[in-house]
Amino acid sequence: MDITRQAFHNQLPAIIAAIADAHFVAIDLELSGIPGKQINRPRVDGVYGDGKPSLQQRYEETKKAAEQYQVLQLGMTCVGENRDRGVYVVRPYNFFLNPVPDEKMNVERIFSYQSGAVDFLLGHKFRMEAPFLEGVHYFSRTEEATARRIAAERQDKATIGDMQIRPDDTATLELIKRLREEVVTWKNRTTPMPDFLNFAAVGFDQALHPERGLNSFQRRLIHQYIRAEHPDLVTVTRTGFIQILPYVKEREDANQQYRDKAFEERLTKQIGLRWLVEAICGNDLSAIDAHSFYTTQKTRQERAAAEFISVRELLKGNSTVLVGHNLFLDLIYFHACFFGPLPDKVEDFQRTIHEMFPRIIDTKYLATHNIEPPALAGSSLEELDMRFSKQEEPVLELHPEHLKYAFARPAHEAGFDSYLTAKVLVRLSAALEKSGLYLEENNKPFSDDDENYFTPSEGRSPECQSLEEGSGGDPHDINGFARHLPASEESSECSQRQSKYTSTPQRSTFANATVFDLLGDIASDEDPATLTLKPQKIERAVSKKGAKRERKNEAEMGKRMPAWESAFWDLYGNKLRVNGTVEGICDVGYWPYQDGE
Numbered sequence: 001m002d003i004t005r006q007a008f009h010n011q012l013p014a015i016i017a018a019i020a021d022a023h024f025v026a027i028d029l030e031l032s033g034i035p036g037k038q039i040n041r042p043r044v045d046g047v048y049g050d051g052k053p054s055l056q057q058r059y060e061e062t063k064k065a066a067e068q069y070q071v072l073q074l075g076m077t078c079v080g081e082n083r084d085r086g087v088y089v090v091r092p093y094n095f096f097l098n099p100v101p102d103e104k105m106n107v108e109r110i111f112s113y114q115s116g117a118v119d120f121l122l123g124h125k126f127r128m129e130a131p132f133l134e135g136v137h138y139f140s141r142t143e144e145a146t147a148r149r150i151a152a153e154r155q156d157k158a159t160i161g162d163m164q165i166r167p168d169d170t171a172t173l174e175l176i177k178r179l180r181e182e183v184v185t186w187k188n189r190t191t192p193m194p195d196f197l198n199f200a201a202v203g204f205d206q207a208l209h210p211e212r213g214l215n216s217f218q219r220r221l222i223h224q225y226i227r228a229e230h231p232d233l234v235t236v237t238r239t240g241f242i243q244i245l246p247y248v249k250e251r252e253d254a255n256q257q258y259r260d261k262a263f264e265e266r267l268t269k270q271i272g273l274r275w276l277v278e279a280i281c282g283n284d285l286s287a288i289d290a291h292s293f294y295t296t297q298k299t300r301q302e303r304a305a306a307e308f309i310s311v312r313e314l315l316k317g318n319s320t321v322l323v324g325h326n327l328f329l330d331l332i333y334f335h336a337c338f339f340g341p342l343p344d345k346v347e348d349f350q351r352t353i354h355e356m357f358p359r360i361i362d363t364k365y366l367a368t369h370n371i372e373p374p375a376l377a378g379s380s381l382e383e384l385d386m387r388f389s390k391q392e393e394p395v396l397e398l399h400p401e402h403l404k405y406a407f408a409r410p411a412h413e414a415g416f417d418s419y420l421t422a423k424v425l426v427r428l429s430a431a432l433e434k435s436g437l438y439l440e441e442n443n444k445p446f447s448d449d450d451e452n453y454f455t456p457s458e459g460r461s462p463e464c465q466s467l468e469e470g471s472g473g474d475p476h477d478i479n480g481f482a483r484h485l486p487a488s489e490e491s492s493e494c495s496q497r498q499s500k501y502t503s504t505p506q507r508s509t510f511a512n513a514t515v516f517d518l519l520g521d522i523a524s525d526e527d528p529a530t531l532t533l534k535p536q537k538i539e540r541a542v543s544k545k546g547a548k549r550e551r552k553n554e555a556e557m558g559k560r561m562p563a564w565e566s567a568f569w570d571l572y573g574n575k576l577r578v579n580g581t582v583e584g585i586c587d588v589g590y591w592p593y594q595d596g597e
Helices: 007-020 055-068 115-123 141-155 169-185 214-230 249-271 274-281 298-315 327-338 346-356 363-368 381-388 412-434 462-470 478-484 488-495 515-521 568-572
Strands: 023-033 069-082 089-098 196-200 235-236 241-248 322-324 361-362 395-398 437-439 535-537 575-577 583-587
Touching: 007 069, 007 089, 007 141, 007 274, 007 298, 023 327, 023 412, 055 327, 055 535, 069 327, 069 412, 089 412, 141 249, 169 196, 169 214, 196 274, 214 241, 235 363, 274 327, 322 327, 327 361, 327 575, 346 583, 361 575, 363 381, 363 412, 363 575, 381 412, 395 515, 412 568
Parallel strands: 023 322, 089 395, 322 361
Antiparallel strands: 023 069, 069 089, 196 241, 235 241, 437 535, 575 583
């Protein structure tokens, strides 16, 4: 479902309700630029070389890019689990992000575009004008704090510096002289009316000569004069003139309340997409006015408000599992976009991410864990989806209001890629658990030739592109895609990276690209002893918290993905694949049993 800026506010309750109902939420980003290849990267000891970077170096390179470039599109897929029907219900969303804040918030945002990224996006029919015309507004937490500080400073008149008038500025001196005389005359009037004074430039007429109104310098000077010389009066800016009134505390308090409410309403709308991120984190959403939806129908408004308040309370303190493919890059941009400045040390970043998102899953890590030699060709999102679309269980279906991707496969649209990520997670995790194996962790990195580590694309062959026309069949049946997919041998072409951002990866000796292949293919021609795959029974797996977790009933294996309480996630959860680094992975912390652990 595409959500535009115009539709976002009224769709917000339904989207937040989908997050509250979600078993997990998968995300994907499209960016205005990515980290480039580093030549002669400095080592820790200061010596330059072309060897693998450390995780800290990779983090610094990505952090620099995230601070320079813009998130243009966010894909978010909410996956709910219907246990009664034994299906996972999928709700994909696609949002453009508007990089231009509301000018009345007085917050400037500087961003740039990378030529290679623009060329790539245009090549995939990305509408470069859409973020500006249809994009949903957002503020990071830091930008929100800045807007509040500026608003408070504007309210505090004592912080406003006085303007000085040059001795030779006769026009301005004459203006102040006339202002002084008119104010004194008005204050000395013998009748109670008029109870206000309108002060304008000479010759101003709102109907005939609106262009002769006071300019910004003159208006500020008048406010300054009245504030300093007549504390018993207040000034109000009108179109072309200044209105001067006696100070009345009750009226001024009411006006201040009105201004504060208007500011909060405008700020709430500017925060925009970040409300969804806060919902995923399980944070407080009480700043969203539950009565601001469906304002034209009072009965509908009250019902919507009550439902929204209920969902809001359900979310509070309950974070949702966050999923992505190659999630290390996305999380860094995600943090810079919605939270604020990134820490300098990767350890601090890991700690911060774990605090905000206690449970995260990288499908890239699931697909490549403990595979030697590494096989990048088989871990692209699209090839994983093709392989697992042939798997009949677990059963997934698109929600009736989210059928766009039943008929089209728009490559590198963030919403579509988040949808693929969700499908891959459900089926890959179920396949791994059904195997009855835990793969011993060795944290070995990818091969040296994986140097072009970040790409907005994992390229598509003509065969893959032909799938974009539609799937046919039942639009709710995600499994129906399998009938239109090429054989696994042919589908491998789809994983070859054709963008100039990446080098072409090599298949492994055994052509086993994923854990799933290893689980299913070691049967005919190959000697299992030659593979560095070391099984452990699930019953033996112990969580980092020290408590043993049990394996589910054999009859349920493969029909559902592993429960969050399963020991399965002690191994696969909270670990991010970071290709081409010395460490190979980024471990963000232990996998909690439940929220708040």
